[in-house]
Amino acid sequence: MWIVVVQDDLHPLASLLSAYAGPDVARHRLIWALDARFARLVATTSEPMIGQMRLAWWNDALTDDNGVKGQGEPLIDAMRKLGAVPLCGLSQWLDGWEALIGEIDLHAYAEGRGGGLFRALAGRDDIPTWLVQAGAAWALWDLSGHIDDRVIAGRAIEMAREHMLREKPAWPKEWRALRIAYHLARHDIKMGRCAPAGLTPALYLRLVRVALTGR
Structure with a gap:
């Protein structure tokens, strides 16, 4: 077993991040819940x-133009009711999770x-690099x-350094939740430290600080 995941559909950190999505809070919560479902599947x-x-079943159900496949699955039904499908970046997102099945490709x-998750949360396919x-x-x-x-965890943090933003982009207001998520990660990545397994008091306080100060 490679991954340890929480049993609830929405991790406390995801719930907090969604609260900063403004009018998109309901859509963000469903997307984070879907990400947790993919994690549990893997x-x-x-x-x-x-x-x-x-x-592949999730891909087929979430891209069914007729809205028939996946009926009765609460998460899919909720996304359809909200008009949150089709999802931007879905194929990329699923490919990413598939990369953890079998031989891991970080x-x-x-x-x-x-990339797929942030594209889905942004609600746009034409997001900047x-x-x-x-x-x-x-x-x-x-x-x-x-x-x-722990070896792979360490490799993940080392690789994350390569993806850190070298410049300070202008984050649109509607991407506030994504900005907060990135800066939470950035703090630990700079320190060479793995993420906590859960929502610790320190992580919560850091989230509040990033939300208030922007960094």
Whole structure:
């Protein structure tokens, strides 16, 4: 088993980040819950082919123009009711999670999960390269706190350094939640420190500080 995930659909940190999404809070919560579902799928997959089939099912259900596939799945039903599908970056996002099934490919995981997730949260396919890079750094940081192989966790943090933004981009107001997520990760990455497995008091206080000061 590679990944340790929480049992709830929405991690406390994801819930807090969603609160900074303004009018998009409901959509952000559903996207984070979907990301947690993908994480649990990967964590409970022992056969790569089975895992790929399960991810393909989610892709087919979430891209079904007729809204038939996946009916009865509460998360998909909620996303359809909110009008949150189709999802930007879904294919990239799923490819990233697939990169953890079997032989782990951290590069593909970072670009896929991080870039796809941040694209989905932004709600746009035409996001700048730096936002994909920020998402990759965040994803590697997050993985470092949830994978039970400490060697891979260390490699993830080392790789995350390569994805840190070298310049200070202008984050649009509507991407405030993404900015906060990235800067939370950036703090630990700079220190060479893995992410905490849960929402610690220190992480919570850092989130509040980043939300108030922007860094």
